Amino acid sequence: xxxxxxxxxxxxxxxxxxxxxxxxxxxxxxxxxxxxxxxxxxxxxxxxxxxxxxxxxxxxxxxxxxxxxxxxxxxxxxxxxxxxxxxxxxxxxxxxxxxxxxxxxxxxxxxxxxxxxxxxxxxxxxxxxxxxxxxxxxxxxxxxxxxxxxxxxxxxxxxxxxxxxxxxxxxxxxxxxxxxxxxxxxxxxxxxxxxxxxxxxxxxxxxxxxxxxxxxxxxxxxxxxxxxxxxxxxxxxxxxxxxxxxxxxxxxxxxxxxxxxxxxxxxxxxxxxxxxxxxxxxxxxxxxxxxxxxxxxxxxxxxxxxxxxxxxxxxxxxxxxxxxxxxxxxxxxxxxxxxxxxxxxxxxxxxxxxxxxxxxxxxxxxxxxxxxxxxxxxxxxxxxxxxxxx
Numbered sequence: 283x284x285x286x287x288x289x290x291x292x293x294x295x296x297x298x299x300x301x302x303x304x305x306x307x308x309x310x311x312x313x314x315x316x317x318x319x320x321x322x323x324x325x326x327x328x329x330x331x332x333x334x335x336x337x338x339x340x341x342x343x344x345x346x347x348x349x350x351x352x353x354x355x356x357x358x359x360x361x362x363x364x365x366x367x368x369x370x371x372x373x374x375x376x377x378x379x380x381x382x383x384x385x386x387x388x389x390x391x392x393x394x395x396x397x398x399x400x401x402x403x404x405x406x407x408x409x410x411x412x413x414x415x416x417x418x419x420x421x422x423x424x425x426x427x428x429x430x431x432x433x434x435x436x437x438x439x440x441x442x443x444x445x446x447x448x449x450x451x452x453x454x455x456x457x458x459x460x461x462x463x464x465x466x467x468x469x470x471x472x473x474x475x476x477x478x479x480x481x482x483x484x485x486x487x488x489x490x491x492x493x494x495x496x497x498x499x500x501x502x503x504x505x506x507x508x509x510x511x512x513x514x515x516x517x518x519x520x521x522x523x524x525x526x527x528x529x530x531x532x533x534x535x536x537x538x539x540x541x542x543x544x545x546x547x548x549x550x551x552x553x554x555x556x557x558x559x560x561x562x563x564x565x566x567x568x569x570x571x572x573x574x575x576x577x578x579x580x581x582x583x584x585x586x587x588x589x590x591x592x593x594x595x596x597x598x599x600x601x602x603x604x605x606x607x608x609x610x611x612x613x614x615x616x617x618x619x620x621x622x623x624x625x626x627x628x629x630x631x632x633x634x635x636x637x638x639x640x641x642x643x644x645x646x647x648x649x650x651x652x653x654x655x656x657x658x659x660x661x662x663x664x665x666x667x668x669x670x671x672x
Contacts, residue, residue, distance in 0.1 A: 283407045284378050287400035288517040289487045290320025293393045293475055295633045296528035302475060303528055304392040306610050307632055307650040307664060310337040311345050314385045315352035315649045317394035317480075320519040321383065322353070326398045328383045330360040334371040334479040335387040338363060339651075339659045348661050351554040352649040353383075354589065368458035368500035369411075369507035371479045375399075375486075376408040376509045386479035393476040395483030404490060404516040409497055410448040410508035416440050418503055436503065441467060444506040445499070453508065454496030455489060457481040470494060475522075478502075490516035529635050531612060534605035541655035551587060553662050556647060558625060559585035569625045592647045594620040594627075596665070601637045609653060612636050616665050618647070632664035644668040 292313055297303035304313065314333055322328065331349065339345055346361035364370055371386040378384055378399045385396040416439060418430035430436070441459055445467060456468040458481050470492075474484045482500035489498065489511055499508040551557065552571045559571025567588060574582040597619045605611040614631040616639060631639050632650050639645075650664040 283405060284376065284380065284382075284399040285401060285403040285405050285514065286375075286486065286516050287398050287403040288321050288324055288326055288519065289395065289397045289483065289490065290317045290323065290519045291393070291395045291480075291484055291487055291522060292316035292320060293522040293525075295523045295526055297392070297525050299525050300391075300473075300475070302392045302525065304389055305528070305632060305650075306531075307630070307652060308392070309339050309651050309659060310335045310387040310389065310394075311339055311348050311352070311659070312649050312651055312661070313392065313394035314349055314387045314396070316521055317387070317396040318349075318353045318383055318385050320521050321396040321398050323519045324517055326400065327381050328353075328355055328359065328398065329381040330362070330379065331355070331383045331385065332362045332364065332374045332378065333385050333387070334364045334366050334374055336365060336367060336478060337387065337389045338365065347550070348554055348649075348659075351551070352661075354555065367478045367502035367505075368482045369502050369505045372457075372482045372498070372500045372507040372509055373408075373411070375483070376406055376507075384483070386481070386483045388476040388478035388480050390478075391476050393480050393484065395476075395480040395487065397483050397486060402514070404486075404514035405512040406486075406509045408508070409510040410450045410499065410506060412444045412448045412504075412506040414440075414444055414447070414504035414506075416504035440504040441501050441506075444501060444504050448499075448506055448508065450497060450499065450508055453499040454494055454511070455485045455498050456501065457485040457498065458501040468499075469496070482507075486511070486516070487518050487520070490518050523633070531610035531636065534607050534609060534611050539606075539608060539653060539655045541658050541660065543658075546658070546660070554649070555587070556590050556592065556663055557587040558590050558623075560588050561585050567623055567625050569627060590625060590627075590647075591621040591623060593644070594618040594647070594665075596639060596641050596643045596645070597626055598641060599631075599639055614639060618645075618665055620647075627663070629662070630664045631667075633666045639665070639667050 387394040558567035558569040
């Protein structure tokens with residue numbers, strides 16, 4: 283019977299109020315990092331992480347290293363990656379140990395939410411669980427999606443039938459289904475921005491803000507999980523900028539850029555953990571970290587990695603029109619003067635239309651997927667203007 287101490291939510295800036303769209307440089311991991319960092323805004327302790335989504339970037343290997351790096355967590359922490367939707371996320375939440383960060387992410391509509399468990403706060407416990415087979419939406423090995431296309435059938439034989447099978451009275455909030463089907467099955471018509479793994483966690487945030495208690499039920503096709511939500515304080519941190527239309531810069535045709543895994547591995551910690559190098563006998567920071575040549579001509583490699591600030595001011599900017607195969611073009615680059623460390627970083631701009639960020643603009647550095655090389659997501663940091671962050 284875990285307690286929930288804080289919840290963080292994230293919505294991409296692109297799209298409409300009711301339907302957010304992930305940016306060209308966003309995926310399930312970058313959105314998980316945004317929601318997770320919001321949930322950890324008060325500095326809570328984390329001992330394990332559970333990521334629930336149906337949109338894992340890597341299925342042949344782990345996404346844990348990038349996730350932990352973006353969250354600035356110990357790389358030795360346990361990370362469980364679960365393929366699932368709204369019921370799977372609530373199951374993970376209701377069975378989590380204290381100090382577990384549970385993250386749910388969706389790409390269609392796009393959004394992410396994260397909840398940190400602890401020893402006190404809002405108490406939840408499992409109240410229902412039903413597994414029924416009704417595969418109205420399927421995906422083949424080649425990626426082709428088939429949708430049965432009967433919303434009424436899904437409502438009657440999925441949601442309503444599973445609620446009846448679970449012996450649950452009319453729940454307070456239902457997650458995982460569209461708003462037009464909620465009025466006859468839930469006490470509160472809580473329209474949520476997503477329909478998948480993150481929707482139940484968005485519902486937790488909504489219940490905390492409105493002081494709601496009772497049963498929260500999450501549904502995916504005909505599977506259902508429910509938790510009982512009791513009184514208790516739950517800190518809510520939202521990163522949900524006002525929606526704006528997405529401008530689609532053309533993707534330059536041509537073969538994708540190849541990746542050098544040796545270079546990728548060598549630069550991973552400094553690039554994804556946003557760190558500079560510093561030698562013990564110097565106060566100066568090197569970004570990117572690099573070796574030094576000592577006075578006797580020997581190569582010094584014993585620098586330590588130091589976390590860099592994730593906020594700064596634009597020192598200079600440029601819009602690049604030269605196309606790069608596989609990437610949107612044009613795009614904006616900025617040289618950011620990071621706060622209080624004397625380091626400037628050259629990064630792309632995210633969350634703003636091309637050419638609109640200028641010298642003197644403040645913002646934060648956020649983890650983004652900068653490219654996909656040889657099928658491998660290549661992550662790094664981008665500059666998000668302060669107006670977007672707010």
